[in-house]
Amino acid sequence: MSKFTLKWGILATGGIAETFARDLWPNPECRGVKDIEHKVVAAASSSSKKRAEDFLKEVRGVEDAKAYGSYEELVKDPNVDIIYVATPHSHHYQNARLCLEGGKNVLCEKAFTSNAPQLEKLIEIAKEKNLFLMEAVWTRYFPLSIYVRDVITSGKIGTVSRTSADLSMHMVPEKTFDDSHRMVNPDLAGGALLDLGIYSLTWIFQTLYTTQKEPKAPSSVLSAMRKYKLGTDEQTSMLLTFPATSDRGEAHGIATTGMRTSADPDGKGTAGPSIRVQGEEGEIQIYHPAFRPTKTKLVLKDGTVEEKDWPQPGPGKGSGWKNGFGGSFQPEGEGQGMFWEADECAHALKEGRKEGKYESLQESLEIMRVMDKVREQNEMKLPEKIETLEYPTKL
Numbered sequence: 016m017s018k019f020t021l022k023w024g025i026l027a028t029g030g031i032a033e034t035f036a037r038d039l040w041p042n043p044e045c046r047g048v049k050d051i052e053h054k055v056v057a058a059a060s061s062s063s064k065k066r067a068e069d070f071l072k073e074v075r076g077v078e079d080a081k082a083y084g085s086y087e088e089l090v091k092d093p094n095v096d097i098i099y100v101a102t103p104h105s106h107h108y109q110n111a112r113l114c115l116e117g118g119k120n121v122l123c124e125k126a127f128t129s130n131a132p133q134l135e136k137l138i139e140i141a142k143e144k145n146l147f148l149m150e151a152v153w154t155r156y157f158p159l160s161i162y163v164r165d166v167i168t169s170g171k172i173g174t175v176s177r178t179s180a181d182l183s184m185h186m187v188p189e190k191t192f193d194d195s196h197r198m199v200n201p202d203l204a205g206g207a208l209l210d211l212g213i214y215s216l217t218w219i220f221q222t223l224y225t226t227q228k229e230p231k232a233p234s235s236v237l238s239a240m241r242k243y244k245l246g247t248d249e250q251t252s253m254l255l256t257f258p259a260t261s262d263r264g265e266a267h268g269i270a271t272t273g274m275r276t277s278a279d280p281d282g283k284g285t286a287g288p289s290i291r292v293q294g295e296e297g298e299i300q301i302y303h304p305a306f307r308p309t310k311t312k313l314v315l316k317d318g319t320v321e322e323k324d325w326p327q328p329g330p331g332k333g334s335g336w337k338n339g340f341g342g343s344f345q346p347e348g349e350g351q352g353m354f355w356e357a358d359e360c361a362h363a364l365k366e367g368r369k370e371g372k373y374e375s376l377q378e379s380l381e382i383m384r385v386m387d388k389v390r391e392q393n394e395m396k397l398p399e400k401i402e403t404l405e406y407p408t409k410l
């Protein structure tokens with residue numbers, strides 16, 4: 016069988032760009048995917064061409080991969096099928112729009128944009144130009160997530176009326192980040208909500224919204240926020256209400272995120288699951304970290320308890336691969352797991368689809384609208400140049 020080859024251009028060369036591009040290297044057959052392959056054919060750095068060259072060596076791009084010293088040059092490369100945008104949140108609108116205006120398909124890191132109107136504009140352009148556009152919420156594409164959604168839609172835990180989800184990281188932000196770091200800096204659209212809270216919202220949405228029959232009903236939200244000294248949030252708590260649908264009553268989502276608190280204080284899961292999806296017949300539990308969970312537990316009222324481990328496949332023991340998170344979440348021999356979302360991009364382009372299978376653009380937009388409301392309720396403003404629809408804007 017001849018394979019569909021997806022040729023990637025990587026826009027930016029920071030931490031997650033490296034982790035993602037490394038995950039493109041193992042043969043997809045090591046995870047049972049036989050019909051596609053990935054090639055990193057180009058990378059661009061806004062710092063220098065040399066930085067892009069070093070990056071391509073580090074991630075094992077193809078032999079004649081092209082290095083660029085500007086994002087504009089990457090977008091003009093006719094050999095690139097799709098661009099992975101891996102800049103800070105503040106830059107996604109400008110960078111993703113540059114790619115779309117240049118006729119490129121786009122996989123854009125989370126949070127998709129700084130606000131919903133920016134995302135609406137990107138969607139409009141992608142539709143006009145008939146291009147593929149997807150938010151890189153990698154967790155959605157894990158076999159673990161597919162299993163959890165199947166548990167819900169199969170009715171195993173009965174009608175679901177509540178999900179709680181926490182992603183809290185046990186850091187002292189003053190010690191971990193200097194004031195210019197993207198996690199806390201308003202100029203880079205920092206804060207817990209857009210960076211970490213989006214995963215708690217992902218679990219609320221993929222259990223209470225993705226699983227709804229059409230037409231899907233959006234949620235309302237109430238929230239509270241504890242601010243960091245720079246005005247971005249360091250802790251946010253959200254209560255979402257999804258109205259009753261034809262097949263289910265009202266459902267509640269409790270999404271929390273925090274930098275100082277921890278969803279797994281002893282690092283052993285002793286505190287219990289960080290995500291609980293609760294139905295009339297039982298619940299499905301998912302363990303920390305919400306962005307890369309590897310353990311689930313199904314607990315039913317009839318006494319059934321099924322624990323499952325979900326290690327990420329490949330590239331194999333002894334590969335000596337570094338990961339982007341200081342080694343704590345990616346055991347030796349495992350991939351990071353970002354290849355699942357990359358595989359989805361390849362399958363979508365092979366099949367002529369223009370959006371992701373497990374998170375539609377409409378759903379990304381609903382989540383962005385929730386985050387806009389939460390920021391509005393708590394007066395968390397970002398600089399005008401970050402929130403603007405003006406394009407191009409120099410950041």
Ligand SMILES: NC(=O)C1=CN([C@@H]2O[C@H](COP(=O)(O)OP(=O)(O)OC[C@H]3O[C@@H](n4cnc5c(N)ncnc54)[C@H](OP(=O)(O)O)[C@@H]3O)[C@@H](O)[C@H]2O)C=CC1
Nearest residue numbers: 027028029030031032060061062101102103104124125126
């Ligand atoms: N899916 C996941 O698990 C993860 C996703 N992310 C997401 O990826 C994105 C990037 O995060 P991460 O890789 O950790 O960030 P880094 O700071 O490590 O890298 C960001 C890169 O963006 C480029 N860049 C362009 N302009 C700026 C600017 N003004 N300030 C800083 N960097 C700039 C730089 O690359 P260059 O110089 O080459 O242009 C820089 O290296 C964020 O949206 C984040 O939410 C992050 C971590 C994990």
Ligand SMILES: O=C1OC[C@@H](O)[C@H](O)[C@H]1O
Nearest residue numbers: 125184198210211306340
């Ligand atoms: O997406 C992410 O997942 C892992 C976190 O450590 C990181 O800050 C975030 O960007």
